[in-house]
Amino acid sequence: MLLGVNIDHIATLRNARGGVDPDPIKAAEICEANGATSITTHLREDRRHIKDADVRTLIKVLKTNLNLEMAVTEEMQKIALEIKPHSVCLVPEKRQEVTTEGGLDVQGQLTKIINFIQPLTDAGIIVSLFIDPTKEQVMASSQTGAQFIELHTGHYSLVYGTLEEEDAFEDLKNAAELAQTLGLRVNAGHGLNYHNVGRMHEIEGLYELNIGHSIISKAVFDGLGSAVREMADLIK
Numbered sequence: 148m149l150l151g152v153n154i155d156h157i158a159t160l161r162n163a164r165g166g167v168d169p170d171p172i173k174a175a176e177i178c179e180a181n182g183a184t185s186i187t188t189h190l191r192e193d194r195r196h197i198k199d200a201d202v203r204t205l206i207k208v209l210k211t212n213l214n215l216e217m218a219v220t221e222e223m224q225k226i227a228l229e230i231k232p233h234s235v236c237l238v239p240e241k242r243q244e245v246t247t248e249g250g251l252d253v254q255g256q257l258t259k260i261i262n263f264i265q266p267l268t269d270a271g272i273i274v275s276l277f278i279d280p281t282k283e284q285v286m287a288s289s290q291t292g293a294q295f296i297e298l299h300t301g302h303y304s305l306v307y308g309t310l311e312e313e314d315a316f317e318d319l320k321n322a323a324e325l326a327q328t329l330g331l332r333v334n335a336g337h338g339l340n341y342h343n344v345g346r347m348h349e350i351e352g353l354y355e356l357n358i359g360h361s362i363i364s365k366a367v368f369d370g371l372g373s374a375v376r377e378m379a380d381l382i383k
């Protein structure tokens with residue numbers, strides 16, 4: 148199973164000061180040097196974390212694949228066709244949300260999604276649909292021309308360790324099985340962390356996991372001690 152690392156949170160931290168540190172490009176290079184097989188980033192309509200210039204630099208410097216998360220809008224389609232990332236992952240986007248809350252409603256906007264995807268696949272870009280693990284969304288996704296789905300693991304992650312875990316896990320497993328039967332390849336992500344990720348191995352054929360928040364959170368604490376020590380030594 149491959150690991151795509153989402154670097155949006157590095158950009159959030161950078162933007163808090165409006166400067167250049169911490170640099171998401173450097174973060175991507177560190178991720179690549181340590182086992183990430185792709186770099187995921189979500190260019191949001193409001194540009195709250197990753198900016199256009201970041202994406203344009205990433206596409207030039209990455210040694211692995213750029214997976215661009217984006218909303219189903221004309222603006223994003225234009226950017227993707229110009230930049231040509233390895234893959235795009237289509238997500239629903241609400242301005243007010245803190246993070247992507249639910250999966251894309253493919254079933255409810257099938258024709259729109261089909262028309263949106265066509266120019267992207269024609270341009271050689273792999274298309275993935277970020278969907279909730281339901282039979283309806285998987286079946287609809289298989290009719291769109293997308294090669295991949297990414298199963299939303301947010302609910303599983305939320306109920307992990309509770310009585311609801313098993314049902315949430317079964318939904319993911321069944322959705323992944325059905326998708327593969329219908330010819331789709333399957334990624335998964337959202338809310339995965341160092342505790343709940345282990346069970347992903349129980350799902351046959353999962354291709355790649357996209358993980359951001361838990362990795363960046365761990366990196367902060369793994370690095371905080373040495374960062375303080377270095378500063379303390381400097382000012383001694």
Ligand code: PXP
Pocket residue numbers: 153155189216236238246247277297335336337338339357358359360361
């Ligand atoms: N996959 C998709 C489609 C997402 O929108 C996100 C969050 O940006 C992730 C994966 C990563 O989620 P997390 O940051 O919770 O690991």
